[in-house]
Amino acid sequence: MPVSRSGRTLLDAAALALAFGIVALAAPAYAGESPGFGDGGTTEQSGGGDSTGIYAAAKIQYSGSVAKNGSTGNVSSSDVNWTPPSCWYAPYLGAKDFKKKMTEDFEKAKNTPGMNGTAGAATAEEQRHYEDGFGWTDTPGYKDYNVDKDGEGMFWAGVENPNEPDALKRMACSDLPFWVENGEAPPAQYEEAIKPEILAALAYQHMELPDTEVTLAPKAVTKVNLATWAWLDKATFNEVQATAAINVPGFNIQATTTAKPVALKIEPGTEDAQTYPASGECTINADGSIGEPWAKGKSDETPPCGLKYLRSSGDGTYKLRATITWDIAWTGTGGTGGDLPNGTFGTTQDITVQEIQAVNR
Known part of the structure; x- marks a missing residue:
């Protein structure tokens, strides 16, 4: 039976x-x-x-x-x-x-x-x-x-x-x-x-995002109470794709997962710091970049994306962590497609913060 x-x-x-x-x-x-x-x-x-x-x-x-x-x-x-x-x-x-x-x-x-x-x-x-x-x-x-x-x-x-x-x-x-x-x-x-949905999820799992280092000004050594500007140029901040496929007689499917950068979060590595904006989350600009490059004459301005350290790092450094959020979607065989959860990937940079020395006469 x-x-x-x-x-x-x-x-x-x-x-x-x-x-x-x-x-x-x-x-x-x-x-x-x-x-x-x-x-x-x-x-x-x-x-x-x-x-x-x-x-x-x-x-x-x-x-x-x-x-x-x-x-x-x-x-x-x-x-x-x-x-x-x-x-x-x-x-x-x-x-x-x-x-x-x-x-x-x-x-x-x-x-x-x-x-x-x-x-x-x-x-x-x-x-x-x-x-x-x-x-x-x-x-x-x-x-x-x-x-x-x-x-x-x-x-x-x-x-x-x-x-x-x-x-x-x-x-x-x-x-x-x-x-x-x-x-x-x-x-x-x-x-x-x-099916394409499964291939898309597997492509997500295997995806390798670029090691993007945020540009800082001042770059690696800054001063207490001096605003540090942070930005990412569009040219180094492009979308990333990963494809998964099965091709055998009578059965051929594929899915491409695409990650597009949408935001940058800055974590100073110490509580003795102030971020811009206050949340530390810098959104993407209309041209695909994030933040704004520092230029002469902007030293007294507040950066749209950046931070300010309030205490010296002493003999060591602070670990500034920059995490990029990526919007992730997929397309596949037969006109299939949809969204996947946002992805994140962060890198760390060593920042030396020095006291500003003043001389009284």
Whole structure:
């Protein structure tokens, strides 16, 4: 008698440690990160690290301003409740390659000590699922691994996000590999199936924002009670893009995440300071710059963006932190798109503050 998908998931969980770990059954559920190139190049996130290359179809290709070697970028979300996807389902193998892989894994399972009881029964049920058409309420089985449909679709499987620190979240996409016809969307019950929205969030996670140093006048050494002007020129303050894409036969999607600078927040590194404006948050100007460059004759003016230290830094320095807020949005395949939480990235500069020496005659 067919059981529900939830029942099948519970049954399958008993065999995960053995079937997925020891014999590598449906290995994409435990994906790794393959080496990439540097900034402005590409990096790939794949469904496994098998030397035969049979996982190549599940790779996500990243390009644009992304972190090296597939690592997390330097942008932080301003929304503490927002997180990138922990796992997803992606194209895995064609029917014939899938049959070869699964047949080998089932054979290994039969010869693995301890394959009895619940784990052994679950593995045998999985074999019936792909070979004899054994299915569940919302998941039909397959006859001979769908080899008569080879080239007409692919089996999809779970992929872990290697940058997710929570192991349980990474393993949430633990359903058995399922078939998707070329040009068709995955079944609705697989909410974590890869789509432009997920690619956009992953591009966000891998995005590398530029190390922008705020221009100061005076630059690194200032005086007590002397206004310091701060600004960012438009030329060094441009938008940044990162793209994530999957391209396999019958399935090609991509999403580009764009970050545009919108504000600068100045934190003097001490309470003995005054910021301009009082909030320390300088908004972007109409021409795309922030603040206003200092020029001769402005020494007695209040800067639109800047600060004033009220006490000397003594023999040390103050750590001035300049944090840029980036407005982040995305566009993707099929006219999709939307907004993502603002991102922030800050840099620190050492500031020496000296006392003004006065001489009385």
